[in-house]
Amino acid sequence: MPTNSPETSATNDGNDTTNDDSEHRLERPMFHLDVLDDLVYEASGDVEGAVPLASDPDHRYPYAYPRDIACITRAWLAAIRSGIDLDRSRRHIVDAARFHIAVQGGDGAWQQRYALGGTDKGIYIQEDNVAHGLRVISHAVFALDGTDSWSDVDDDFAADVVDAIGRAVEYTRDELYDPNAHLVESTTSIHEGPIESGYTLWVNAAYVSALRQAERALSVLDAADTDVASRIAAFRPTLEGGVERAFTSPQQVPRRYTPEGELDFRPDVTLFSPYYFGLSDLFGDAADEAARRAATALEDPRLGGLQRFLGFYRNFDVHQHGGNGPWMQYTAWHAQYRYDCGEDERGDEILQNIVSYADDDGHIPEHLTTRARFESFVENEWDTGLDFEKEFDETVLRDVSFDLIAEELGHMRDSYQSIADRVEANDVVGFARPLAWSHAEFLTALIRSEE
Incomplete structure (x- = not known):
């Protein structure tokens, strides 16, 4: 190397x-x-919780990004599962979930980024942030369950989680999912610009992972028999089928389909998506092929x-x-x-x-x-x-x-x-x-x- x-x-x-x-x-x-702890800031105004800002407030990215926070809570959850810094990591994950519940839009969506007071500062259309919000909330459920810390949250927390998941799933199905392509359509996600228009690997892998995690979280909350769980159970297999068909049937995993349905095989870090989101069961050997191709090309x-x-x-x-x-x-x-x-x-x-x-x-x-x-x-x-x-x-x-x-x-x-x-x-x-x-x-x- x-x-x-x-x-x-x-x-x-x-x-x-x-x-x-x-x-x-x-x-x-x-x-x-400790570095992450230094970047966590309490929410302000009527917004509950606390979140890591992408960078220090006086630097390049003084905002809370759901995409970043989902990846950060994933790291905190890994620390918990490894027995490292359990209390602080759990608290940060739960606080991040509280923030996301507070700033979720009335339509069930999350946007690109937020100020600490909950003001929507998003500039770009980033459909995958709904998936990332689902991931953050699910991570909080796993953190509480894994540390047997349910006494740390009030009785309304579980109900708020179920409600937030339900509204996010409904928004995804009704507003973002294309029933003709059997994929979530995106304008932009991990990058900016037209490179993300169409149907991208990153966005669709993020949603499969988010729906799976949300389903698990509902099971932990003894909400597996609710209408929310039923909607996920009906929607997820169809999306997974679309993802498997679209991204594993070509000889190589494409990073996207253009809005017109043309394959785009140009190398991109999003080729790590099947691996990163733990979808080897869906992608099979294609997950390794895509990751190794990205590693070599980039x-x-x-x-x-x-x-x-x-x-x-x-x-x-x-x-x-x-x-x-x-x-x-x-x-x-x-x-x-x-x-x-x-x-x-x-x-x-x-x-x-x-x-x-x-x-x-x-x-x-x-x-x-x-x-x-x-x-x-x-x-x-x-x-x-x-x-x-x-x-x-x-x-x-x-x-x-x-x-x-x-x-x-x-x-x-x-x-x-x-x-x-x-x-x-x-x-x-x-x-x-x-x-x-x-x-x-x-x-x-x-x-x-x-x-």
């Missing part, structure tokens, strides 16, 4: 270096749990780690976010996969590559780029306005005010200006550090390495 070359290591200094102490800390699960030849997709900037579907490079949360997926395959040495190499890009505090970034790639991004995309066109394509935007778009542009400008300042001294720079999602996936990989 590619690792830091002597050239890269020599120039990757200042705020973008690590040291032996931070490397040692990164090898301890408690360090990552490995950054200079920096190591996995890119989200191949970086052809003239492709309007590809949004570089300041310059192409590896993303640490997805690279940690790769490590998790290798550990689960029994390839421990490979998993260790991947985690060490991530560790090499932590800063002196041990904080892991969202993703990396090089000076040359960033300067190319600025010249070809940011200064020309192409990045704006990609980011705010009208086909993927919700009906939001331009003030919200301007606010997001301000975050982008400030982030890119910070990178511009740092690339004067550093050849490799990291974005959005610490990122809660990156630490959560690294934590999950660490736990897998010890199982």
Whole structure:
């Protein structure tokens, strides 16, 4: 696997270096749990609960993202199941579920992101967030049951969970599911832009997993005989049949079908979806084929780690976010996969590559780029306005005010200006550090390495 070359290591200094102490800390699960704890904030106003923000409030992503939080609660649940930090992890998962119950829309949906007071700050249409909300709430049920801590929640909590699941499932079936394709149709999900239009692997795998988890949660709550459980039991097999037909019948797993139904086989981190969501029973050998194809195609030849997709900037579907490079949360997926395959040495190499890009505090970034790639991004995309066109394509935007778009542009400008300042001294720079999602996936990989 590619690792830091002597050239890269020599120039990757200042705020973008690590040291032996931070490397040692990164090898301890408690360090990552503490980082996540520092990013958890109490909800405000009439909203209950507490949630991890994606990054510090004064950094790139000062919001609560259901997608990120579902992955973070997955990591906390893994910690509980491994006997690590049970009380704190359980409390955080339950608090995150309370927040999601409070901010769920009247139609049963969750949107892209929220402020701590529950204000909807979502810009993009992201259908998979309903699946992620279901995952968060289900994780809370599993955490309470696994620690025998039902006395920590009031009598209304179980009823609120059942109600939230019911409304989310109804919204999914009535508003998002295409009964002709037998798939959930998406506009955008794990990426931005038209790359996610049509019927994507990530969105559909997320929903199969969410429905399965919701069904299990209802069983734990002794609600398996309710109307909500009956609706899931009727809907889930049809969706699973559509997913199996659409994504396992081609010779290779496609990352999506376009809105017109054309297959899209371009490599993408979402090819890890069948593995990540635990759907090997549905995908069979195709889950391994897809994961290994992504790992091979997306490995950054200079920096190591996995890119989200191949970086052809003239492709309007590809949004570089300041310059192409590896993303640490997805690279940690790769490590998790290798550990689960029994390839421990490979998993260790991947985690060490991530560790090499932590800063002196041990904080892991969202993703990396090089000076040359960033300067190319600025010249070809940011200064020309192409990045704006990609980011705010009208086909993927919700009906939001331009003030919200301007606010997001301000975050982008400030982030890119910070990178511009740092690339004067550093050849490799990291974005959005610490990122809660990156630490959560690294934590999950660490736990897998010890199982």
